[in-house]
Amino acid sequence: MNIGVFDSGFGGLTVLRALLERLPAADYIYMGDTARLPYGAKSQATVVRYAVSSARFLVERQQADYLVIACNTASALALDAIRESVPVPVVGVIDTGANAAHAATKTADVLVMATAATVESHAYSAACGKRGLRVIEKASPLLVPLVEEGWIEHPVTEEVLRIYISELLDEVGTAGLDPDTLVLGCTHYPLLRANFERALPPSIRVIDSAEVTAAQVAAALCLPQEACGPDGTQHSRRFYATDSVAKFRRLGSRFLGEPINGVELIDLGG
């Protein structure tokens, strides 16, 4: 089983990390479209074009037979277009996050924090709305650069998160909602999970969309739990990037939680 994992950059490695824990018995091909990141600030037409070419690379040239779109922006703006362009199952992080929020909430009121583009797409509102949930979304554009700067346990990050969450809770009060669940709607945010838990009221539970995506893929695929094949060979992990492999190795290791070797540079044009 070849599982293709796609993101605009490194963040999707948090999803791959969770998949490796749950489904060690698959082969993985990770592709980060690092020459064209971030998708988060781009228009739908541009994101569709980029994401479809990346999905095709994974399926047509790398023989992926299952695709995980580990990029919130691509899941929000391009999931239907990707499904139409490749003949394999395609799972996006927004539906899995909405499923998990639906399973977790008792009050049916849910919060989502994400990048500006994900919030502007209102994809989480739509996905949660279909499941009967009320949602307030909050754009938090500074969190990705703070994670990439490595300022995880850092007073500036605590203060930025405090400001964003306080603005979000003001909106909650105005809307008269009673949320008990907050979805981390960006693959960078799992690295700030402890910060979120400290900054939120204890009554609000954090849903890590990387973790719940891995759980849902694992449930759908029913693979064995062994990391090695019957002949004792380790399953493979291949990494592709459209820009600097050195940076991919350096930054990516932080997201994957282990060293990354053998990243291959590919050219999708553009």
Add this chain to the structure above:
Amino acid sequence: MNIGVFDSGFGGLTVLRALLERLPAADYIYMGDTARLPYGAKSQATVVRYAVSSARFLVERQQADYLVIACNTASALALDAIRESVPVPVVGVIDTGANAAHAATKTADVLVMATAATVESHAYSAACGKRGLRVIEKASPLLVPLVEEGWIEHPVTEEVLRIYISELLDEVGTAGLDPDTLVLGCTHYPLLRANFERALPPSIRVIDSAEVTAAQVAAALCLPQEACGPDGTQHSRRFYATDSVAKFRRLGSRFLGEPINGVELIDLGG
């Protein structure tokens, strides 16, 4: 006279703004390669490819007869490649910044704050070194997202700038330098000029590379000072972007300091 101004995004509008003040009697074509921004985190090969296609668009399709590369990353990594690819004069913000630092400093010790990619290219060190200056460069990756979030007069921005400048001054102490000049090596930073001036010791003077680029272009071109031609018609300003024109209008106005109308979407492929 058609002056083409190129940046990966909106930041170069601070250079256009300074040019409009100094040289109102030119026609301007501004191009922001917003579908492929930011260049700051990409490899030289990718930046060269993107910047050359943008420069060609301005010269071959828009008849620019003078090019200002208002993007530090493209000036650092792609200036020679651009000069080889178009038959018009090309000015980059790094040489103009180094010229201005050379003219301003009495101690010959200069500081530069910029994005990670500009710093890693050491283009300012090379340009200042040629002029006999000693330089310490400091990457400040959080300042661009803070400006784009609109947190200009904001305690978080003051604190981030305080941290960066304190780290920089520690390096200055270790190196035994006596700097009296700091170059703002990113076109977003002019919006934080007052913050920089508050955070720095009063003995260090701030050089705004947008302003000094405009001054040097004005000196080179010797155009009249009138904003209207001899027949009373206003000189033209055209704006092109490779992604969402709505976002360009909204964010760009903050950098240009006046409303932007009539942005045209173009496709350079990729």
